[in-house]
Amino acid sequence: MTLHAPQALEIIEEVTRRLTAQHARAIDEAVVRALVLDSFRRYRHLDHPANHGRALAAQLAADRLEALRFRAHRGPRPAPPSFLFVCSGNAGRSQLAAALLRAIAPLSTRVVSAGEHPAARVLPAVTDTLDELGIPSFGEYPKPVTPEFVAAADHIVVLNCDDGLDALEGREFRTWSIMLESTSGRPGLRRTRDQIAEHVGALAREHGIEPRRP
Numbered sequence: 001m002t003l004h005a006p007q008a009l010e011i012i013e014e015v016t017r018r019l020t021a022q023h024a025r026a027i028d029e030a031v032v033r034a035l036v037l038d039s040f041r042r043y044r045h046l047d048h049p050a051n052h053g054r055a056l057a058a059q060l061a062a063d064r065l066e067a068l069r070f071r072a073h074r075g076p077r078p079a080p081p082s083f084l085f086v087c088s089g090n091a092g093r094s095q096l097a098a099a100l101l102r103a104i105a106p107l108s109t110r111v112v113s114a115g116e117h118p119a120a121r122v123l124p125a126v127t128d129t130l131d132e133l134g135i136p137s138f139g140e141y142p143k144p145v146t147p148e149f150v151a152a153a154d155h156i157v158v159l160n161c162d163d164g165l166d167a168l169e170g171r172e173f174r175t176w177s178i179m180l181e182s183t184s185g186r187p188g189l190r191r192t193r194d195q196i197a198e199h200v201g202a203l204a205r206e207h208g209i210e211p212r213r214p
Contacts (some may be wrong), residue, residue, distance in 0.1 A: 002076050003120065006094075007133060008040070010039055010055070010181065011058075012034070012036060012178050014061065015036050015057075015058045015061060016032055016036045016185040018038065019061060019062060019065055020032045020033075021071050022065075022083070023065055025064060026069055026072075027068060027069065028043050032061075032065065032067075034176045035064050035148075035214070036057075036058075036061040036063060039057045039058070039060040039061035040054070040057040040061075042057070042060065042118075042144050043056050043057045043118075051160070054059075054082075054213075056141055056143075058107060059133070060105050060143050060144075060213060061140065063100070063103065063112075063143065063149075064082055064146055064148040064149070065105070067112070067146075067148035067151070067175055068148050068152075070082070070110060070152050071151050071152045075099075079106065079161055080106055080108060080109045081154040081155055081207050082109070082152055082153050082154045082155070082156070083098075083101060083108035083109070083110070083112070083153060083154070083155050083203075084112050084113070084114065084144055084145075084149055084150065084153035084155070084156045084157070084170070085097040085098045085101075085111075085112070085113040085114075085140050085159065086113070086116065086157070086158045086159065086161055086165075087113075087116075087117045087158070087160065087161050087180075088113065088115055088157040088160070088161050088171075089116055089117055089119035089142060090113055090114050090115025090119065090122075090142040090143060090144075090180060091118075091119035091121065091123050091126070091142050092122075092126050092180045092192070093159040093160065093192065093196060094113035094114065094115060094159055094177060095113050095122055095123075095126055095137065095140055095142075096098045096126055096129070096130070096137055096192065096193050096195050096196050097113065097157065097159065097176075097196050097200055098111050098113035098140075099113065099135050099136075099137050099140070099176075100130075100135065100193075100196060100197050100200045101203070101204065102135075103133070103135045103183070104200075104201075104211035105204060105209050106209070109209070110152065110153075110177055112149050112152070112153065113140075114118050114143050114144060114145040114146070114149050115142075115143070115144065115145065115161075116144070116145055116161055116167070118142035118143055118144050118164065118172075119142045120142070121141070121142065122137070122140055122141065123182060123189075124143060124210050125182065125185075125186055125189045125195075126184065126189065126193075129186065129190055129193045130193070132190075133193075134158065136205065138170055144155050144167075145167040145168070147167070150168060150171060154155075155174075155203075155207070156168060156171055156173035156174070157172070157173065157174055157175075157176060157203070158173050158175045158176070159165075159175075159176050159178055159196075160175075160176070160177060160178060160179060160180075163171055168199050171206050176196070176199050178199070179192070180192055
């Protein structure tokens with residue numbers, strides 16, 4: 001995704017204008033512009049069709065701005081707590097963990113997943129194993145760990161990500177040692193999903209989250 005092509009620059013300007021208007025009086029235009037440009041830069045290495053890559057970058061910028069507003073408007077005793085799940089590519093384990101927690105937590109619970117080195121797309125088998133449980137994953141995409149996501153999280157869980165955790169410097173986090181059994185086909189992904197589900201259930205109970213459904 002080339003950022004200096006005329007069409008790309010026009011899209012960046014259009015996204016900046018739209019998000020500036022959306023966050024008027026809450027976030028300065030200079031902050032919006034900087035986040036939009038940085039979000040486009042973070043996806044330029046991926047082998048995406050141009051339009052798809054730009055759509056992901058625009059969504060990332062919007063999500064980062066939403067995280068900024070979320071953090072700014074929280075009270076001294078936030079409830080419910082917010083969560084960030086991190087793995088290497090944000091294509092498998094962290095996506096599963098986030099989806100499984102969203103499925104049982106109150107709708108007002110903020111749950112985000114991200115990766116140190118985002119993949120091009122979420123693994124289709126991950127979506128399939130969630131579909132088996134009736135858990136939607138529409139609209140989810142691999143995204144990087146950014147300062148906005150980290151700052152907006154009360155609790156951070158890292159799943160087998162042994163390197164490149166600079167983005168979490170200064171933050172406490174717990175680690176779940178769970179391997180992604182993607183080479184074993186769907187049965188392997190089911191085992192990974194079910195193992196993560198056990199950890200997610202324990203995490204929810206620890207923080208007083210009553211499941212909305214089995």
